[in-house]
Amino acid sequence: MHYNSITPELSSKIERVVGKDNVYTSNEDLEKYSHDETEDFSFLPELVVKPASADEVATILKICTEHKIPVTPSGARTGLSGGALPLFGGVNLSLERMNKIIEIDERNLQATVEPGVINQVFHEACKEKGLFYPPDPSSWGSCFLGGNLALNAGGPKAVKYGVTNAYVLNLEVALPTGEIIWTGANVLKNSTGFNLTQLMVGSEGTLGVITKAVFRLIPYPKQNLLMLVPFASAEKACEAVSAIFRAGITPSGMEFMERDAIDWTLKYVEDVQLLIGEEVQAHLLIEVDGDHEEVLFKDCEKITEIVADFDAGEVLFADNQNDKDALWKLRRRVGEAVKSNSVYKEEDTVVPRAELPKLLKGVKEIGAKYGFKSVCYGHAGDGNLHVNIVKADMSDDAWENELPKGIREIFELVKSLGGTISGEHGIGYVQKDYLDVVFSDKVLDLQRSIKQAFDPAGIMNPGKVFN
Amino acid sequence: MHYNSITPELSSKIERVVGKDNVYTSNEDLEKYSHDETEDFSFLPELVVKPASADEVATILKICTEHKIPVTPSGARTGLSGGALPLFGGVNLSLERMNKIIEIDERNLQATVEPGVINQVFHEACKEKGLFYPPDPSSWGSCFLGGNLALNAGGPKAVKYGVTNAYVLNLEVALPTGEIIWTGANVLKNSTGFNLTQLMVGSEGTLGVITKAVFRLIPYPKQNLLMLVPFASAEKACEAVSAIFRAGITPSGMEFMERDAIDWTLKYVEDVQLLIGEEVQAHLLIEVDGDHEEVLFKDCEKITEIVADFDAGEVLFADNQNDKDALWKLRRRVGEAVKSNSVYKEEDTVVPRAELPKLLKGVKEIGAKYGFKSVCYGHAGDGNLHVNIVKADMSDDAWENELPKGIREIFELVKSLGGTISGEHGIGYVQKDYLDVVFSDKVLDLQRSIKQAFDPAGIMNPGKVFN
Numbered sequence: 001m002h003y004n005s006i007t008p009e010l011s012s013k014i015e016r017v018v019g020k021d022n023v024y025t026s027n028e029d030l031e032k033y034s035h036d037e038t039e040d041f042s043f044l045p046e047l048v049v050k051p052a053s054a055d056e057v058a059t060i061l062k063i064c065t066e067h068k069i070p071v072t073p074s075g076a077r078t079g080l081s082g083g084a085l086p087l088f089g090g091v092n093l094s095l096e097r098m099n100k101i102i103e104i105d106e107r108n109l110q111a112t113v114e115p116g117v118i119n120q121v122f123h124e125a126c127k128e129k130g131l132f133y134p135p136d137p138s139s140w141g142s143c144f145l146g147g148n149l150a151l152n153a154g155g156p157k158a159v160k161y162g163v164t165n166a167y168v169l170n171l172e173v174a175l176p177t178g179e180i181i182w183t184g185a186n187v188l189k190n191s192t193g194f195n196l197t198q199l200m201v202g203s204e205g206t207l208g209v210i211t212k213a214v215f216r217l218i219p220y221p222k223q224n225l226l227m228l229v230p231f232a233s234a235e236k237a238c239e240a241v242s243a244i245f246r247a248g249i250t251p252s253g254m255e256f257m258e259r260d261a262i263d264w265t266l267k268y269v270e271d272v273q274l275l276i277g278e279e280v281q282a283h284l285l286i287e288v289d290g291d292h293e294e295v296l297f298k299d300c301e302k303i304t305e306i307v308a309d310f311d312a313g314e315v316l317f318a319d320n321q322n323d324k325d326a327l328w329k330l331r332r333r334v335g336e337a338v339k340s341n342s343v344y345k346e347e348d349t350v351v352p353r354a355e356l357p358k359l360l361k362g363v364k365e366i367g368a369k370y371g372f373k374s375v376c377y378g379h380a381g382d383g384n385l386h387v388n389i390v391k392a393d394m395s396d397d398a399w400e401n402e403l404p405k406g407i408r409e410i411f412e413l414v415k416s417l418g419g420t421i422s423g424e425h426g427i428g429y430v431q432k433d434y435l436d437v438v439f440s441d442k443v444l445d446l447q448r449s450i451k452q453a454f455d456p457a458g459i460m461n462p463g464k465v466f467n
Numbered sequence: 468m469h470y471n472s473i474t475p476e477l478s479s480k481i482e483r484v485v486g487k488d489n490v491y492t493s494n495e496d497l498e499k500y501s502h503d504e505t506e507d508f509s510f511l512p513e514l515v516v517k518p519a520s521a522d523e524v525a526t527i528l529k530i531c532t533e534h535k536i537p538v539t540p541s542g543a544r545t546g547l548s549g550g551a552l553p554l555f556g557g558v559n560l561s562l563e564r565m566n567k568i569i570e571i572d573e574r575n576l577q578a579t580v581e582p583g584v585i586n587q588v589f590h591e592a593c594k595e596k597g598l599f600y601p602p603d604p605s606s607w608g609s610c611f612l613g614g615n616l617a618l619n620a621g622g623p624k625a626v627k628y629g630v631t632n633a634y635v636l637n638l639e640v641a642l643p644t645g646e647i648i649w650t651g652a653n654v655l656k657n658s659t660g661f662n663l664t665q666l667m668v669g670s671e672g673t674l675g676v677i678t679k680a681v682f683r684l685i686p687y688p689k690q691n692l693l694m695l696v697p698f699a700s701a702e703k704a705c706e707a708v709s710a711i712f713r714a715g716i717t718p719s720g721m722e723f724m725e726r727d728a729i730d731w732t733l734k735y736v737e738d739v740q741l742l743i744g745e746e747v748q749a750h751l752l753i754e755v756d757g758d759h760e761e762v763l764f765k766d767c768e769k770i771t772e773i774v775a776d777f778d779a780g781e782v783l784f785a786d787n788q789n790d791k792d793a794l795w796k797l798r799r800r801v802g803e804a805v806k807s808n809s810v811y812k813e814e815d816t817v818v819p820r821a822e823l824p825k826l827l828k829g830v831k832e833i834g835a836k837y838g839f840k841s842v843c844y845g846h847a848g849d850g851n852l853h854v855n856i857v858k859a860d861m862s863d864d865a866w867e868n869e870l871p872k873g874i875r876e877i878f879e880l881v882k883s884l885g886g887t888i889s890g891e892h893g894i895g896y897v898q899k900d901y902l903d904v905v906f907s908d909k910v911l912d913l914q915r916s917i918k919q920a921f922d923p924a925g926i927m928n929p930g931k932v933f934n
Contacts, residue, residue: 187850188820189891193932
């Protein structure tokens with residue numbers, strides 16, 4: 001694909017759309033917008049543009065289509081698959097100024113937001129009104145709702161409440177051809193035409209730019225209980241996960257952490273202390289929530305009985321908010337802690353929940369074969385295991401040339417277990433070479449045809465998802 | 468669009484794919500497959516073909532693409548929007564022989580089924596294993612899961628548990644071009660490429676034929692309580708709906724029935740008796756479910772308090788299974804009862820829940836303006852109101868020429884309230900002329916481009932959804 005560079009004339013044209021103050025060209029600014037949280041990648045955009053409205057976004061996209069300028073939409077740039085990397089230069093279209101919560105509609109339990117609203121800010125605003133927006137990725141303190149939509153982000157609560165796509169009712173989208181559309185309606189059920197709403201969710205900025213979203217909300221659960229369960233065997237911990245669901249309990253959090261994950265995080269997050277027995281190989285962090293404390297205590301009792309069958313150690317109950325916050329902080333910081341330790345690659349594998357033990361065992365075997373170490377953790381209740389491959393003392397040659405074969409082998413294992421290669425991080429830049437593991441040529445062709453229908457000039461986030 | 472007729476040679480070719488015994492050509496058979504449950508429409512197919520496998524389906528579709536023969540996929544033909552009407556003759560592809568529950572996977576709480584499995588049969592098979600498949604359209608005793616997927620069907624439980632699309636994980640699809648694809652993976656969260664699974668759901672047989680589906684299941688709730696609440700004002704009943712949700716209660720059923728709906732049904736369903744006070748104008752049928760009876764009783768108490776604020780009459784509790792079955796029978800049979808009374812048209816309006824009173828009021832005003840009577844009922848908790856327009860003593864001229872203007876006005880009202888023109892019945896044949904009320908030209912163009920990518924020869928269910 002050939003793209004044009006941004007000429008001074010074009011730059012002026014864009015300035016006239018968003019105002020001179022909202023176009024950035026200094027080296028410092030370009031550098032800042034050259035990366036997200038994915039490994040150590042950096043690709044400089046030619047311009048950073050910060051529109052304030054759907055109209056401005058649409059106008060810029062139309063100009064870029066006419067002049068064949070690549071556009072990389074970006075949010076908080078917390079992504080882990082390189083979706084916000086401006087691979088081909090061009091415009092980095094930052095949605096950060098479009099950060100209004102337009103309405104929280106308490107009559108209908110719905111909210112309308114702009115894409116630049118921070119997930120946690122939205123969560124708290126809903127909570128103040130007794131309403132609950134469950135999706136809460138680890139980066140919720142900084143990530144944007146627009147990015148969450150682009151990647152169909154999850155988080156710990158997804159196990160009971162579903163991921164982002166379970167809460168989206170309707171999207172306003174600026175198309176690369178300059179039109180602004182609404183994909184659906186503000187309703188809980190909809191059988192009217194093809195589901196363009198769900199097509200946009202998870203499309204990683206390759207089809208258009210989401211400029212408004214309507215979410216459904218639910219009543220905020222009044223109570224929750226949290227426990228940390230140690231296991232002498234990581235595989236046994238994974239087996240316990242499936243058993244808890246089969247007993248009819250649906251926890252609101254069911255997180256898995258390998259020994260290394262928790263050790264490294266304890267070192268990284270200095271204000272949390274936890275004594276862990278030598279024999280412990282993994283933990284489950286289990287939360288239950290609801291409106292009736294007595295029911296939650298019964299659930300916890302039952303969970304305690306079940307984990308005992310899988311050789312769990314002594315269960316730690318967090319019985320006050322401080323302890324709860326400390327345990328969640330540990331879990332939310334694992335990614336950063338691993339990252340601070342070594343160059344790494346994060347794989348976002350997902351399988352049917354009961355296949356987790358096989359996945360974990362397979363990952364370790366493949367690691368042994370190719371000579372890499374992995375630190376595993378993630379949303380075990382959803383079968384979503386983050387495999388952090390750390391470079392440690394691997395040679396650059398092995399890292400560059402052998403590791404991709406190992407990753408492919410992990411993904412082939414995932415596929416054979418009924419799973420797929422990304423549960424919540426997206427394909428973006430770093431996983432696109434592996435898409436053939438899970439999709440046939442025909443499926444890829446169909447996806448490319450859809451892309452072509454939305455984005456005939458191929459300007460939207462080029463080099464992502466597809467090769 | 469020009470289609471070819473089926474020649475004797477082509478018919479033989481198709482017979483060689485599925486076996487002579489599975490191709491039907493008698494007048495009686497063609498007549499039987501000429502209609503679904505939509506008004507009194509009838510369009511004869513040229514052949515009825517009953518394949519037994521995805522391979523057979525794909526082969527037939529490929530032949531039909533090559534020879535430009537229209538294909539109308541059909542399930543149990545219980546649809547209410549004319550989706551299974553063979554408008555252009557050709558092949559009626561009946562999925563009724565593909566009726567196996569392939570697996571109920573208790574380890575992963577998932578099931579794999581063929582499209583011809585009856586909804587209730589699947590529901591009961593899951594229930595036997597303690598598992599719950601919630602979507603349950605009124606026709607659940609006969610409708611097929613494949614049809615439910617094609618229309619994104621709902622039902623009374625949707626208010627708490629969501630509609631069909633909330634349970635689909637992965638689909639096997641035979642494409643008109645002859646390939647067989649899987650759209651996704653058997654996982655609870657997925658950020659891998661465009662969501663073709665959700666694109667297929669609700670596509671009404673216009674993109675391909677679903678030949679297998681993987682559903683997620685949840686634990687079967689152990690208890691439920693059911694109550695029937697009479698109101699002296701239909702609008703007050705609708706107002707109460709929103710108030711109950713705002714109080715933090717999510718019922719597992721929240722059905723609305725106008726006085727006429729229940730009167731007509733009581734006449735139609737002779738074995739259910741119910742004494743209704745003269746002042747009663749509407750009922751809400753409210754179910755709560757869960758694992759803890761004491762919690763459900765508390766919910767019912769709270770609901771009773773709330774409805775009192777909306778001038779509810781005396782609440783009837785169904786305190787045994789027989790009474791519960793009787794009340795649900797009444798609700799499930801309303802559609803048939805209205806149909807038995809008069810020629811009618813059923814509109815499947817859906818709005819944000821709190822806008823129901825405005826919708827109901829508007830429907831009656833529009834009816835008065837155009838001279839039609841309507842009987843309204845439906846899934847009030849979802850904002851999904853079925854507006855049954857009965858011909859009664861309207862002239863044929865008014866029915867043919869004036870009524871469509873009235874329907875358009877209802878849909879314009881629905882749109883202005885944030886809603887759309889089908890919540891669970893689909894667009895099919897009868898609503899396609901109104902699609903412009905809710906979609907811009909650009910949205911329709913995008914949908915047509917997607918159709919073109921999947922079905923370049925335009926053989927899949929032609930004349931449905933789009934004009």
